[in-house]
Amino acid sequence: MNFFISQDPPLTEQIIETLDKNVWKKISEILRFKVFESNDEKIVVTILSIIIIIFAFVITRLILKLITSLISKRLQPENRVKFKSVFSFLKYFIYAIVSVIVFQSLGINFTPLLIASSALLVGVGLALETFFQDILSGIFILIDQTVKVGDIIELDNKIGRVEEIKLRTTRATTIDNKVLIIPNHQYLTNSLYNWTQNGTLTRDSVAVGVAYGSDTQLVKSLLIQAVKEHPNVLESPAPTVFFEDFGDSSLNFKVVYSINDSFTSIIPRSDIRFKIDELFRKNNIEIPFPQRVVHTVNKNI
Numbered sequence: 001m002n003f004f005i006s007q008d009p010p011l012t013e014q015i016i017e018t019l020d021k022n023v024w025k026k027i028s029e030i031l032r033f034k035v036f037e038s039n040d041e042k043i044v045v046t047i048l049s050i051i052i053i054i055f056a057f058v059i060t061r062l063i064l065k066l067i068t069s070l071i072s073k074r075l076q077p078e079n080r081v082k083f084k085s086v087f088s089f090l091k092y093f094i095y096a097i098v099s100v101i102v103f104q105s106l107g108i109n110f111t112p113l114l115i116a117s118s119a120l121l122v123g124v125g126l127a128l129e130t131f132f133q134d135i136l137s138g139i140f141i142l143i144d145q146t147v148k149v150g151d152i153i154e155l156d157n158k159i160g161r162v163e164e165i166k167l168r169t170t171r172a173t174t175i176d177n178k179v180l181i182i183p184n185h186q187y188l189t190n191s192l193y194n195w196t197q198n199g200t201l202t203r204d205s206v207a208v209g210v211a212y213g214s215d216t217q218l219v220k221s222l223l224i225q226a227v228k229e230h231p232n233v234l235e236s237p238a239p240t241v242f243f244e245d246f247g248d249s250s251l252n253f254k255v256v257y258s259i260n261d262s263f264t265s266i267i268p269r270s271d272i273r274f275k276i277d278e279l280f281r282k283n284n285i286e287i288p289f290p291q292r293v294v295h296t297v298n299k300n301i
Helices: 011-031 047-073 077-105 111-116 118-127 129-144 216-228 266-282
Strands: 034-037 044-046 152-155 158-165 169-173 179-183 192-194 202-210 240-246 251-259
Touching: 044 047, 047 077, 129 158, 129 169, 202 216, 202 266, 216 240, 216 251, 216 266, 251 266
Parallel strands: none
Antiparallel strands: 034 044, 152 158, 152 192, 158 169, 169 179, 202 251, 240 251
């Protein structure tokens, strides 16, 4: 009796192999489905290219997040915020480079589209000029620490305490609790006064004029008294009085003193003026107003 062993695979395996081929063929057709195609067929977007693009951006995001986490752990707290702000700006360039590499590898050519829209891109570039100036200025501020959180700054006659520094803007609070949003490019185009970069101690002054004939030594002592009696004025360095000039209608003096909180300097300055007026009245020191002598000529004589 002869037994014949078939060399062909079982029927079930043949069916599975056939199904696998059909499934992969269907999947291949879906992946090659054209979502978008330009008239000249130079730009073709398929389902597969969309998946690859999404996958590339997801991987890039995870890598950037890992790099940020690893570097931030090794930095000091004050430098950590600085690094994250600068690195968040660099992410845009990294994503742009990844986009170009992925599109080129997929055979998607955007050159004709970029050439066709060059005029529009020029207009957009001009519109974004200030935007990039703000970002670059923000990077310079964070790196060289020209301005730090907590500093009291004066810009365009506006005074505020810095609360937050971002890449594009700096947020400060004024003495009347108004929020001042400063575009960072103004630090490069305007003169900035940082009142507290050398410390919280600052010098302030009050100017006053007295009538000609007044006792200048008495004026000096009264100005020193008015300043010393204020609780916010520091004893050291001691207040100083300057005889500035012989004015048209008055003898001009300025008393200079030191305070610790320059943000609220307007308050002690006002209090000192009230005190000076009180002391001058008690001691018969006159604060003159501008006077002019007018000569008239009678033509009939």
